[in-house]
Amino acid sequence: xxxxxxxxxxxxxxxxxxxxxxxxxxxxxxxxxxxxxxxxxxxxxxxxxxxxxxxxxxxxxxxxxxxxxxxxxxxxxxxxxxxxxxxxxxxxxxxxxxxxxxxxxxxxxxxxxxxxxxxxxxxxxxxxxxxxxxxxxxxxxxxxxxxxxxxxxxxxxxxxxxxxxxxxxxxxxxxxxxxxxxxxxxxxxxxxxxxxxxx
Amino acid sequence: xxxxxxxxxxxxxxxxxxxxxxxxxxxxxxxxxxxxxxxxxxxxxxxxxxxxxxxxxxxxxxxxxxxxxxxxxxxxxxxxxxxxxxxxxxxxxxxxxxxxxxxxxxxxxxxxxxxxxxxxxxxxxxxxxxxxxxxxxxxxxxxxxxxxxxxxxxxxxxxxxxxxxxxxxxxxxxxxxxxxxxxxxxxxxxxxxxxxxxx
DNA sequence: TCTCTCCTTGACCGCGCGGTCAAGCGCCCG
DNA sequence: CGGGCGCTTGACCGCGCGGTCAAGGAGAGA
Numbered sequence: 001x002x003x004x005x006x007x008x009x010x011x012x013x014x015x016x017x018x019x020x021x022x023x024x025x026x027x028x029x030x031x032x033x034x035x036x037x038x039x040x041x042x043x044x045x046x047x048x049x050x051x052x053x054x055x056x057x058x059x060x061x062x063x064x065x066x067x068x069x070x071x072x073x074x075x076x077x078x079x080x081x082x083x084x085x086x087x088x089x090x091x092x093x094x095x096x097x098x099x100x101x102x103x104x105x106x107x108x109x110x111x112x113x114x115x116x117x118x119x120x121x122x123x124x125x126x127x128x129x130x131x132x133x134x135x136x137x138x139x140x141x142x143x144x145x146x147x148x149x150x151x152x153x154x155x156x157x158x159x160x161x162x163x164x165x166x167x168x169x170x171x172x173x174x175x176x177x178x179x180x181x182x183x184x185x186x187x188x189x190x191x192x193x194x195x196x197x198x199x
Numbered sequence: 200x201x202x203x204x205x206x207x208x209x210x211x212x213x214x215x216x217x218x219x220x221x222x223x224x225x226x227x228x229x230x231x232x233x234x235x236x237x238x239x240x241x242x243x244x245x246x247x248x249x250x251x252x253x254x255x256x257x258x259x260x261x262x263x264x265x266x267x268x269x270x271x272x273x274x275x276x277x278x279x280x281x282x283x284x285x286x287x288x289x290x291x292x293x294x295x296x297x298x299x300x301x302x303x304x305x306x307x308x309x310x311x312x313x314x315x316x317x318x319x320x321x322x323x324x325x326x327x328x329x330x331x332x333x334x335x336x337x338x339x340x341x342x343x344x345x346x347x348x349x350x351x352x353x354x355x356x357x358x359x360x361x362x363x364x365x366x367x368x369x370x371x372x373x374x375x376x377x378x379x380x381x382x383x384x385x386x387x388x389x390x391x392x393x394x395x396x397x398x
Numbered sequence: 399t400c401t402c403t404c405c406t407t408g409a410c411c412g413c414g415c416g417g418t419c420a421a422g423c424g425c426c427c428g
Numbered sequence: 429c430g431g432g433c434g435c436t437t438g439a440c441c442g443c444g445c446g447g448t449c450a451a452g453g454a455g456a457g458a
Contacts, residue, residue, distance in 0.1 A: 003434085004433090004434080005434085006425085006426085006433095006434065006435085008425080008434085008435080009434065009435070012435080027315065028313060028314060028315055030229045030415095031315065033414075033415065033416080034415085034416060034417080035414085035415080035416090043436070043437085044436055044437040044438055045416095045417085045418095045437080045438070045439095046418085046419080046435085046436060046437060046438075047435075047436060047437085048417095049416095049417070049418075050434090050435065050436075054416075054417080055416065055417090085391075085392070088391075110312065110313055111313045113309065113313070114227060114309055114310045114312070114313045114314075115227065115313075116226065116227055116230065130367075137391070140391075145392070146391055146392060147392075147393075149382070149385070150382065153364065153368060153379070153382045153386075154382075154386065154391060156363055156364055156367045156368065157360045157363065157364055157382075157383065157386045158391075159363060160359040160360045160361075160362060160363025160364060161356045161359045161360055162359075163359060163363070164355055164356065164358060164359025164362070164363070165352065165355055165356055165359060168329075168355045169352060169355065180352070183348070183349060183352045183353075183356075184356065186348070187352075187353065187356045187387075187390065188386075188390060188391055189390050189391050189392050190389075190390040190392060190393060191386065191387060191388050191389040191390030191393060192284075192287075192336070192339075192345055192353060192357075192387055192388050193284070193344070193345060193346075193388050193389060193393075194346075194389060194390060194392075194393045202404085203403085203404080204404085205403095205404065205405085205455090205456090207404085207405080207455090208404070208405070211405080229445095232444080232445060232446080233445085233446060233447080234444085234445080234446090242406075242407085243406055243407040243408055244407085244408070244446095244447085244448095245405085245406060245407060245408075245448085245449080246405075246406060246407085247447095248446095248447070248448075249404090249405065249406075253446075253447080254446065254447090
């Protein structure tokens, strides 16, 4: 849906995107009807279909925006960092901070995973994140900092820790993102048995 | 729904449970209609409501069965193991094997997470698994095998690695459960940086 | 063979969904 | 101050959903 929008139009559109994103995250995709959204905003149904071709399209846009925003945050967090292990760490910290700051978008991604129409987008985004992480791991292996193994398996493990700890501790138990990031990084770098070498 | 069932009745019920579980896992909860299920089995709609009070109830039953089955597998895997670290490892291996052997039930649990009605059940099951794991971690800390930290955070991290690696590598990429279990265990015990001590 | 309970059928119901559209309002620019 | 385009309204549509039910078949026990 492409329209020439005035300032007012852009504001309305943003309002719809924002409100819908929160409703989707709270109630799920199917349980959030277009009628719910427009009623919640106190506008007529036509407004929705003036800005979006379908409920699907709106959801896709929200999802794509969220993925883009998270990735940008990760990229800028590791931009001026040479050491691959430090890049990996900064990437994790950036993810946890971002996901903790936008819990409804985090929930929305989880949601999209179980919706066949959107699962492909999520998986694509995940693959990008894994590829990024795997690059750091490979580099670390090349310089001998990291012992051998499958970089993709390691990258997926890192992703698993990051996502799960953020959801369980930051989102559900309200712990501070920085503390959780410390725990997540320590776990991924040193595992359960080793004591982190405190320089 | 409680009924006196003959052998024939029990067979029909099992057939419904099994077929529905696979459809749910493939197509999602909302996209799998009761009509789909009964048509897929070539029976009338009344058959469904003879055995189940509602679509909800059927889904709950499938989910609860899956959780019970997984937990039993975990318990029997660690039954005669004294060392807490080995218990933790055996629990991970049992989970990965079970999830890999029942990918549709794994998918179904993921599904249930994003469905407000069922999310509570999933979280309860997760809490049980985390509590189990955390007990091993605490014990390991008590005997000095594991350095200090938050046992719950560690347990959640282990769960994150187990679930994510199983999904990404076993289910989606078809890798062998045992190999993935090796990688998962190595990651959790030694992290990225340390080289596993091969005795 | 009769009978009773278990099982099955499929037309039917009401509802709420995503989506449409003719009509009209009001802001902005000329 | 007027015209037109951006925006809004809300009644309406067709559909497919979860769920119901009166009726009838079939198999086991008497």
